[in-house]
Amino acid sequence: MKTIKEVEQVTQLRTGNEMVAEAARAIDFHFMGYYPITPSTEISERIDAMKAKGEIRTVMLPADGEHGAAGACFGASTGGARVLNATSANGLLYSLEQLPVQAGSRMPMVLNLVTRSVSGPLDIRCDHSDLMFALQTGWIILMASTPQAAYDMNLIAVRLGEHPKVRLPVMVVTDGFFTSHQRQEVRIFKNKSDVESFIGVRNDCYTTLDPRKPVTIGPYMNDPDLINNKYQLHQAHEAALEAYQEIVIEFEALSSRAYPALETYGAADADSALFILNSAAETSKEAVDELLASGKKVAVFKPNILRPFPSEELKKKTHSLKSIVIAERSDSPGSIGGPISHEVKSVLFSDHHCDIAAISRVFGLGGKDFNEEDAKSLLVDGLKIIQEPGAVPAFGFFGADQGQSKALPKTILPALTREEVSPGLVKVNQKDGALHVSIVDTALLATRSKRIAPGHGACPGCGIFSGLDQFFKGIEGDVVVLYHTGCAMVVTTDYPFSAHRITYLHNLFQNGAPTLSGLVEVFHEKKRRGEISTSEEITFVMITGDGGMDIGMGPTIGTALRNHPMIILEYDNQGYMNTGGQLSYSTPFGNETSTSHVGKQSVGKSFHHKDTASIMAATGIP
Amino acid sequence: MWFFGREQIEIPSRDRVEIRLEAIGGQGANSAGKILAEVAILEKKFTGNHFSSFGSEKRGTPVKSFVRFSTSRKPIRSASFIRTPNLLVVFHEYMIESHPEIFSGVGIETDVLINSAKSPNELLFPKGVHPRWVGSIDGNKIAHGQNCGLNSVMLGAMIPFLPELGKESIEEVGGRYFVKLSEAERQANLSGLKKGYQGVRVKTALPHQDRINLEEQDQVRLGYENAPFGGVIVNPGNTALKSHEASRKGFAPKLDKEVCFNCGMCDQVCPDFCFVWKINPASRFGAELVGLDYQYCKGCQKCIQVCPVQALTLTAENEITELERSTSWLENQK
Ligand SMILES: Cc1ncc(C[n+]2csc(CCOP(=O)(O)OP(=O)(O)O)c2C)c(N)n1
Ligand code: SF4
Ligand code: SF4
Numbered sequence A: 001m002k003t004i005k006e007v008e009q010v011t012q013l014r015t016g017n018e019m020v021a022e023a024a025r026a027i028d029f030h031f032m033g034y035y036p037i038t039p040s041t042e043i044s045e046r047i048d049a050m051k052a053k054g055e056i057r058t059v060m061l062p063a064d065g066e067h068g069a070a071g072a073c074f075g076a077s078t079g080g081a082r083v084l085n086a087t088s089a090n091g092l093l094y095s096l097e098q099l100p101v102q103a104g105s106r107m108p109m110v111l112n113l114v115t116r117s118v119s120g121p122l123d124i125r126c127d128h129s130d131l132m133f134a135l136q137t138g139w140i141i142l143m144a145s146t147p148q149a150a151y152d153m154n155l156i157a158v159r160l161g162e163h164p165k166v167r168l169p170v171m172v173v174t175d176g177f178f179t180s181h182q183r184q185e186v187r188i189f190k191n192k193s194d195v196e197s198f199i200g201v202r203n204d205c206y207t208t209l210d211p212r213k214p215v216t217i218g219p220y221m222n223d224p225d226l227i228n229n230k231y232q233l234h235q236a237h238e239a240a241l242e243a244y245q246e247i248v249i250e251f252e253a254l255s256s257r258a259y260p261a262l263e264t265y266g267a268a269d270a271d272s273a274l275f276i277l278n279s280a281a282e283t284s285k286e287a288v289d290e291l292l293a294s295g296k297k298v299a300v301f302k303p304n305i306l307r308p309f310p311s312e313e314l315k316k317k318t319h320s321l322k323s324i325v326i327a328e329r330s331d332s333p334g335s336i337g338g339p340i341s342h343e344v345k346s347v348l349f350s351d352h353h354c355d356i357a358a359i360s361r362v363f364g365l366g367g368k369d370f371n372e373e374d375a376k377s378l379l380v381d382g383l384k385i386i387q388e389p390g391a392v393p394a395f396g397f398f399g400a401d402q403g404q405s406k407a408l409p410k411t412i413l414p415a416l417t418r419e420e421v422s423p424g425l426v427k428v429n430q431k432d433g434a435l436h437v438s439i440v441d442t443a444l445l446a447t448r449s450k451r452i453a454p455g456h457g458a459c460p461g462c463g464i465f466s467g468l469d470q471f472f473k474g475i476e477g478d479v480v481v482l483y484h485t486g487c488a489m490v491v492t493t494d495y496p497f498s499a500h501r502i503t504y505l506h507n508l509f510q511n512g513a514p515t516l517s518g519l520v521e522v523f524h525e526k527k528r529r530g531e532i533s534t535s536e537e538i539t540f541v542m543i544t545g546d547g548g549m550d551i552g553m554g555p556t557i558g559t560a561l562r563n564h565p566m567i568i569l570e571y572d573n574q575g576y577m578n579t580g581g582q583l584s585y586s587t588p589f590g591n592e593t594s595t596s597h598v599g600k601q602s603v604g605k606s607f608h609h610k611d612t613a614s615i616m617a618a619t620g621i622p
Numbered sequence B: 001m002w003f004f005g006r007e008q009i010e011i012p013s014r015d016r017v018e019i020r021l022e023a024i025g026g027q028g029a030n031s032a033g034k035i036l037a038e039v040a041i042l043e044k045k046f047t048g049n050h051f052s053s054f055g056s057e058k059r060g061t062p063v064k065s066f067v068r069f070s071t072s073r074k075p076i077r078s079a080s081f082i083r084t085p086n087l088l089v090v091f092h093e094y095m096i097e098s099h100p101e102i103f104s105g106v107g108i109e110t111d112v113l114i115n116s117a118k119s120p121n122e123l124l125f126p127k128g129v130h131p132r133w134v135g136s137i138d139g140n141k142i143a144h145g146q147n148c149g150l151n152s153v154m155l156g157a158m159i160p161f162l163p164e165l166g167k168e169s170i171e172e173v174g175g176r177y178f179v180k181l182s183e184a185e186r187q188a189n190l191s192g193l194k195k196g197y198q199g200v201r202v203k204t205a206l207p208h209q210d211r212i213n214l215e216e217q218d219q220v221r222l223g224y225e226n227a228p229f230g231g232v233i234v235n236p237g238n239t240a241l242k243s244h245e246a247s248r249k250g251f252a253p254k255l256d257k258e259v260c261f262n263c264g265m266c267d268q269v270c271p272d273f274c275f276v277w278k279i280n281p282a283s284r285f286g287a288e289l290v291g292l293d294y295q296y297c298k299g300c301q302k303c304i305q306v307c308p309v310q311a312l313t314l315t316a317e318n319e320i321t322e323l324e325r326s327t328s329w330l331e332n333q334k
Helices: A016-027 A041-052 A066-078 A089-094 A098-104 A129-134 A147-161 A192-199 A226-255 A278-293 A311-317 A339-350 A372-387 A442-446 A463-473 A487-492 A512-528 A553-562 A612-617 B029-043 B139-146 B150-161 B167-180 B183-199 B265-269 B302-306
Strands: A009-014 A031-034 A059-062 A083-087 A110-115 A140-143 A170-175 A182-189 A262-266 A272-276 A298-303 A305-307 A323-328 A357-363 A395-398 A426-431 A434-439 A478-484 A504-507 A538-545 A567-571 B002-004 B007-009 B016-024 B047-054 B062-070 B087-090 B111-115 B133-137 B201-204 B251-255 B275-279 B287-292 B312-316
Touching: A009 A016, A009 B029, A016 A041, A016 A083, A016 A110, A016 A147, A016 A170, A016 A182, A016 A192, A031 A041, A031 A066, A041 A059, A041 A083, A066 A083, A066 A089, A066 A098, A083 A089, A089 A129, A098 A226, A110 A129, A110 A147, A140 A147, A147 A170, A147 A182, A147 A192, A147 A226, A170 A278, A182 A192, A182 B029, A192 A226, A226 A305, A262 A278, A262 A311, A272 A278, A272 A339, A272 A372, A278 A298, A278 A372, A298 A372, A311 A339, A323 A339, A323 A372, A339 A357, A357 A372, A372 A395, A442 B265, A442 B275, A442 B287, A463 A487, A463 A567, A463 B265, A478 A487, A478 A512, A487 A538, A504 A512, A512 A538, A512 A553, A553 A567, A553 A612, B016 B029, B029 B047, B029 B062, B029 B150, B029 B167, B087 B150, B111 B150, B133 B150, B139 B150, B139 B183, B150 B167, B150 B183, B167 B183, B251 B287, B265 B275, B265 B302, B302 B312
Parallel strands: A031 A059, A031 A083, A083 A110, A110 A170, A140 A170, A272 A298, A272 A323, A323 A357, A357 A395, A478 A504, A478 A538, A538 A567, B016 B087, B087 B111, B111 B133
Antiparallel strands: A009 A182, A140 A305, A182 B047, A262 A298, A426 A434, B002 B007, B016 B062, B047 B062, B133 B201, B251 B312, B275 B287
């Protein structure tokens, strides 16, 4: 074997997201298709800024949603391009359908999953409920537990996915906020040429861009062929584990950083181990140090690759174990343990290790903090169960709180009365086939009870709420609202608080219009059945930002074409504000946003302001 | 050893230092944390890390920023929040009451630095909070005077509490950080940093200082036994219990009732629904403006811009009287 020299590296202080962007700088992907979602957004923002300055050549495609982003990436990858995407939580779920297409067609690309809890309720913090949906997609999944690993794993991902025996898309997983926003000392390859020679040149046997070699990608395939196709996928994963082991050895020689398929930290002859993913494993190492110092034989097991699962490596490491605690930032409701816990237990079982006491814990959901003390207590549970089987439950939620009492917080505001919602300040008369609207002065309108209470958390000077209030001032009678995901939703419903004095419903901003149309139809059906009094009148209003009208445009058009009696109100603040000011399709041409930088190579937003009103008018709504 | 406000502050030598910055989005706590981490890790070659936790991307929502470092270079791997800080920095005095949970984990080894015009002895903490040293700095005044970021001032004021990092290094790294700004802004921030360092007053915490008895509003802690399932909130409009005074930057609108002719324009534009009204047939338009509830006012000045007769003027906080502050939106709903 040729000897490999360590490459020159520079030391910096960087976050996980910054390191993904640094890797992208070195790799210079052909293409990135993306859609903003916290906490992964910063990756595309940074890469867009590099592009604007002319530091990289990557084509940046701001899609209309993650489904579109994944489609764009798939298309680009069929052309033999190096392709990147980054997402989190519902972004991953919204693109889920596309992921098996990518893997089943054996098209390598890299997707950075910055983990976050899946809705609902909506939570922007880290857990692995999104990642767990990815396990069945056929993608390779690499785990990056530190900002450094975020960089390294992206380089490894390109090489591994494009390996001739593998040819698979690769997901690189960092923990939202805990790693994506954590700043640590890191080392970056100084010379781009070193990165280039490590990742090599992409070589595709099939491409959609060679008319002299036409191919059909994505055929209609039933039995008896599909099972064979899936067996090939299985074989690719087997090859991937082997290829991974080779690649990380080479990478270690270049960088002096080791990424064994299964990393173990602590006693080599441990009595008990904690099997735990990503950043929480790093935290747990501090607890292991403490317990080792007091003579306890414990260890942390942390897989650096989750798909393919390092089963053989796990078997090799379990021989001294008497117990194992499998702790996960995800649950599989209705099953005793999260998905990974079942996977670990099945490996032990297949190795005839039924004598190891295995217990499962769900922790840290929705970003709930997990520190060294918590890790210690999980490790101690593992030791207790050796002393006394049954000493601690086999499954449990760690850190769930029962609450203070059976009491609910006292209601501070009474429901608005019929008189309050209908003060008679706005009058509509029908005369000569036209509607005549009369409205009182602003002063009297100001005395009207608002449907939104003060105390919401919008930025100072936010235009949404004066706009909404003025709109609501014009409606007499009861109103039920549905808000799309976005600023107005987030700042008014910060649990356990709600600024809404009337009934409010949220659905993800791809899907608010259909949701409200279902409710409207049921309201009228219940009236017809006599389940709701025929005299009851409710105005149904959907509130959306301009972003919701990008990702949710299709369902909104569908809803409008069906012509339900409801109102859709879009507040157009010309960007995705909730995620920190990225371009939306209604951002004006040439405007600079965090994903449409102005620079040597970029002119701000490169396409025109979307005319939502004309699009909706074309549906023929009244 | 540092001499400030007649008291000398002595920080024992420490191997591991954990700092927690508590701020409101937009006050620059994340950048301040980043600068501290750069000093600790890149300059001093300590091990360490830094990260921030955001409630959302909004300005005006609470932000926590954490910095930890080890002077003996023990590996620091923990990616968790800092629960028992050595130094707690509060970027706005209002947070003491509006977000009392920021004091969690404060113990006898915790020094607390607060942005406040009050002296350290005058500051009060929630019951049971007993820090070691208490520092105060009139950050808003300095930031306003120097036209610089509040975080630069706070950074300067932290210097006495962080002997491991040292004044020179913090100034140097701060200076490098400000290079991105225009020359005038750079100078402003550098002098803000210096003024923060010079202006900080430090005292030992006094036993009487934990006097704030927070009102028992809506204090029931929700958990799996008592929370309505599905995440449903059954308490409409309870954001009215929240305070957003910490979003203001030392100024607020002041209402002159003599000048106001009750036109209602301010109510049309106020995003935070601060204005309290009542029906009054004797009034010109049939409605009367009672006042504004400062609990919700974020100081955006939209009402000031729109008022046709200048009945609202931008005024320094301390010139708004208790009486003016006493209008309560919530009380008026009853
Ligand atoms: C499927 C999915 N993708 C992305 C997001 C992240 N996200 C939440 S709100 C938002 C932007 C909303 O923009 P807009 O509708 O214009 O409302 P604004 O925030 O500007 O008020 C985005 C991108 C998400 N929640 N779900
Ligand atoms: S300054 Fe802004 S938030 Fe305060 S009362 Fe005026 S409009 Fe409302
Ligand atoms: S806009 Fe000015 S005059 Fe009109 S009600 Fe408000 S404070 Fe009074």
